[in-house]
Amino acid sequence: MTTIISLTILGVLTLFLGIMKKQSWLLPVILLGLVVSMVLTLRDWNTFSSYYNGMIIVDNVSVAFSMALIFSAFLIFSLAAHYYRGVLRPLDDIYGVMIFALLGAVMMTSYGNLIMLFLGIETLSIALYVLAGSHKEAVTSNEATLKYFLLGSFLSGFLLFGIALIYGSSGSFDLGRISAFVTSCAGIYPPMFLAGLFLLIIGLAFKIAVVPFHFWAPDVYEGTPTLLTAFMATVVKTAAIIAMYRFFTHTFHGIHGVWDTTIWVMAALTILLGNLTGLYQPNLKRMLAYSSISHSGYMLLAVVAFSAMSDNALLLYTLSYSIATILAFAILILIREAHGNDYFSSLNGLAKTNPSIAFCLTIAMLSLAGIPPLAGFMAKYYLFTTALEQGLLWLVIVAIAGSAISVAYYFKPIMAMYLKESNGIKLMVETPYKVSIFFMALLVVLIGILPFLVIGLL
Amino acid sequence: MSAESLILFFIVGAFLVGFAIVFSIFVAPTSTNPQKAEPYECGIPTEGLTWLQFNVGYYLFAIIFLIFDVEAVFIFPWAVVMKEMGMIAFVEIVIFFFVLGLGLLYAWKKGALKWE
Numbered sequence: 001m002t003t004i005i006s007l008t009i010l011g012v013l014t015l016f017l018g019i020m021k022k023q024s025w026l027l028p029v030i031l032l033g034l035v036v037s038m039v040l041t042l043r044d045w046n047t048f049s050s051y052y053n054g055m056i057i058v059d060n061v062s063v064a065f066s067m068a069l070i071f072s073a074f075l076i077f078s079l080a081a082h083y084y085r086g087v088l089r090p091l092d093d094i095y096g097v098m099i100f101a102l103l104g105a106v107m108m109t110s111y112g113n114l115i116m117l118f119l120g121i122e123t124l125s126i127a128l129y130v131l132a133g134s135h136k137e138a139v140t141s142n143e144a145t146l147k148y149f150l151l152g153s154f155l156s157g158f159l160l161f162g163i164a165l166i167y168g169s170s171g172s173f174d175l176g177r178i179s180a181f182v183t184s185c186a187g188i189y190p191p192m193f194l195a196g197l198f199l200l201i202i203g204l205a206f207k208i209a210v211v212p213f214h215f216w217a218p219d220v221y222e223g224t225p226t227l228l229t230a231f232m233a234t235v236v237k238t239a240a241i242i243a244m245y246r247f248f249t250h251t252f253h254g255i256h257g258v259w260d261t262t263i264w265v266m267a268a269l270t271i272l273l274g275n276l277t278g279l280y281q282p283n284l285k286r287m288l289a290y291s292s293i294s295h296s297g298y299m300l301l302a303v304v305a306f307s308a309m310s311d312n313a314l315l316l317y318t319l320s321y322s323i324a325t326i327l328a329f330a331i332l333i334l335i336r337e338a339h340g341n342d343y344f345s346s347l348n349g350l351a352k353t354n355p356s357i358a359f360c361l362t363i364a365m366l367s368l369a370g371i372p373p374l375a376g377f378m379a380k381y382y383l384f385t386t387a388l389e390q391g392l393l394w395l396v397i398v399a400i401a402g403s404a405i406s407v408a409y410y411f412k413p414i415m416a417m418y419l420k421e422s423n424g425i426k427l428m429v430e431t432p433y434k435v436s437i438f439f440m441a442l443l444v445v446l447i448g449i450l451p452f453l454v455i456g457l458l
Numbered sequence: 459m460s461a462e463s464l465i466l467f468f469i470v471g472a473f474l475v476g477f478a479i480v481f482s483i484f485v486a487p488t489s490t491n492p493q494k495a496e497p498y499e500c501g502i503p504t505e506g507l508t509w510l511q512f513n514v515g516y517y518l519f520a521i522i523f524l525i526f527d528v529e530a531v532f533i534f535p536w537a538v539v540m541k542e543m544g545m546i547a548f549v550e551i552v553i554f555f556f557v558l559g560l561g562l563l564y565a566w567k568k569g570a571l572k573w574e
Contacts, residue, residue: 012557012560016560016564190460191460191464192464
């Protein structure tokens, strides 16, 4: 709860720094504010309290995921000074809207009531529609925001109708009451409840970009300004997956049946199609978009394999995925600035001109592919063991096959960097930007070597 | 609620709506004349295309008006329970006004209220 209040105050403060013409204060205040709100979030650890008649329930899972979200946002803001250095217009509105999007994401990790879930998703989405179009002069950015807005608002309707049908059959928006209703059904659910559940899954799957509902993702990711694409691919995805996870863990308590077959099929399709389509992408940004689609398939494994361990596995997975993805996007920003495009040929010979940057991109790619000893491997290992313990043998086989396919496209940039001849353009990097890149690379290695830092938490 | 009643609901719903439309065609008195096809029965028809760009200022004003519109929606239920809640309700609504006021102040300072 203190997280939500502190982030609201930070967002308003950002806007008011803008109208007081204190542009140079913006980023220091935001970074400090995010640290403060992380500290305030940590104070809720082990308190297990609920606010406003169960509208918001703060437990250790929600605290841990809120921390992960704010930390990802912190990493993204640490890149913002470099990304926007040539922009003359005031940036307080973009930063403010980013913080409000983060606020929506935090609401989605700690909701105890479906109304709160919808409110969180809308706070997040409306902010994102604005952010996707925040580069007003670029046609691609306009296209991205229009596509995202039309599809997003349509799918929000699905979600809302799903919530209404669940309310109609169970008589409450409260997760605890719905859980009691599920228990009282004893396996035979009324059709209206099932229809509601189905629509709710569709609405959330759109936000996560899971396969039958993923078509918007590559186009929107490509058109959105790169820094904000990193925000979409990490913060938004983590928030949506934890919202789905929270719904099913709080209402079904491990009762398997109707819903997990649907998610099983969606996870398998996402992993296969995401990785196979990823093979054919001509540039790094679209490749990362498909990589993020296929990773949402792996994350769905945790939703299907709900058990005592899955909280931890999902936390480790989202954290390692987020850090590696932000790292990859950070280097993508540099490449787009230097070359004006991000085709794989632009990466040629980067190992000779900028060896340290090339090494960091290699770490990110290997971690996303799941090569030991990096964070991505440990995350996949824990996630797949959790799924195996729940008897999801075939899904794990599909996931491992998907990982094997993904190695092919994650090695494309690495081969371009190390084996091709250089085209002679050296990337210009300032020291603070380099520090945040190295910090993220270090984190990826550190989580890979010492996964118990995260895995023992929940 | 079982599946049968849900299906029945759809059938009855479709029938009733269809019935109302068809019934009104037969029952309602109809008279047609060229005047009826015009956009305004009184006044002059519009000149040129209506698909033109509107000044973005209208939208800004509409959005800022929304602040006060929503404010009014929240004040009515507040006024109903104010007596029972007492001081807490008062403090809450003051915080609410304060936040809305900040929004208006931001819009004002950003120049959204200036008509160009």
